[in-house]
Amino acid sequence: QVQLRESGPSLVKPSETLTLNCLVSNWSMTIGHNWAWIRQAPGQGLEWVASVWPGGPTTYNPSLKGRVAITADASKNQFSLTLTSVTAADTAVYYCARDGPMDYWGQGLLVTVSS
Amino acid sequence: NFLLTQPHSVSESPGQTVTISCSGSGGIVGANYVMWFQQRPGRAPTTVIIENDRRFSGVPDRFSGSIDRSSNSALLIISGVKTEDEADYYCQSYDNNNLKVFGGGTKLTVL
Numbered sequence: 001q002v003q004l005r006e007s008g009p010s011l012v013k014p015s016e017t018l019t020l021n022c023l024v025s026n027w028s029m030t031i032g033h034n035w036a037w038i039r040q041a042p043g044q045g046l047e048w049v050a051s052v053w054p055g056g057p058t059t060y061n062p063s064l065k066g067r068v069a070i071t072a073d074a075s076k077n078q079f080s081l082t083l084t085s086v087t088a089a090d091t092a093v094y095y096c097a098r099d100g101p102m103d104y105w106g107q108g109l110l111v112t113v114s115s
Numbered sequence: 116n117f118l119l120t121q122p123h124s125v126s127e128s129p130g131q132t133v134t135i136s137c138s139g140s141g142g143i144v145g146a147n148y149v150m151w152f153q154q155r156p157g158r159a160p161t162t163v164i165i166e167n168d169r170r171f172s173g174v175p176d177r178f179s180g181s182i183d184r185s186s187n188s189a190l191l192i193i194s195g196v197k198t199e200d201e202a203d204y205y206c207q208s209y210d211n212n213n214l215k216v217f218g219g220g221t222k223l224t225v226l
Contacts, residue, residue, distance in 0.1 A: 001172075036215075038160075046152070046160065046205050048215035059214060101150050101165045102207070102215075108159045 002027040004096050004106035012090075012113050018083040022096030022106060029054050029074035034099035037070060037081045039092040040108075047092075051099050052079060086113045117142035117210035119218035126224040133196050135221045137189040137206030145182035147209040149189040154203045154220075163204070164191065198225045 008020035022035070029035070037049040050070040052058045058070050064083070072079035083090060093108040120138045127133040137149065151164035162171040164180035167189065177200075179192045189206055206218040 045220040046154075046207075046217045048207075048217060051215070061214065095159055101148065101162075102152075103162045103165065103171060105159045105161065 002098055002104040004104060006094060006096050006106045006109040008109060010110060010112065012086055012111060013115050014087055014113055015085055018086050018111060020081045020094055020109065022079050024077045029072065029077050035072055035079045036097045036099035036102055038095045038097060041092045050081060088113050117216055119206055119208060119216055121206060121218040121221045124222040124224065126226055127196050128226050129198060130195055132192065132194045133223065135191040135204050137218045139187045142211060144187050144189050145184060150207045151180055151191045152205045196225050201225045
């Protein structure tokens, strides 16, 4: 079945830029599908962050106010999330998922924003 | 703004039927597809229902989804609930701009 695995830093300082990667296995991103990032702050619910169609449109959660960018490299079977000017409010477990609808999820990566 | 509201928690005894609601405001539930996700403690979410009422691959037929247009709600119904079904459940749909919206989640306790 489709597998996804997040990678990136576990600790980021306030005001810095966070970059996360998601490697997709057992599915070629060149076939199609949207791909998404979702996050979950400690003890809170799920929050959709962004989605991308490789080589195509991107959509973003308006609440992130232009701080977020999602990109996909179908040739490498991976997609990425960049979040700028992070604060403690960005501390969360970040999940990547195959989208359209969201069906397969990664295991998640806890990112803590702290000095 | 399109919002999805779920009860904070529900509880039921093993073998009974439990229904979790996902009520919409600022829009019509079912105008766009509704999905349901299960999240066991400390684990990543898994997909239960897609496209309102389709069980995702490998999901037991104890789980079903529906749209109740009279209450502008989506429903997740678990028949013959088991202790292994204890988890948080989230609904998800789309707003008028086709952006994803999650409900706040419902904690299911099987007593």
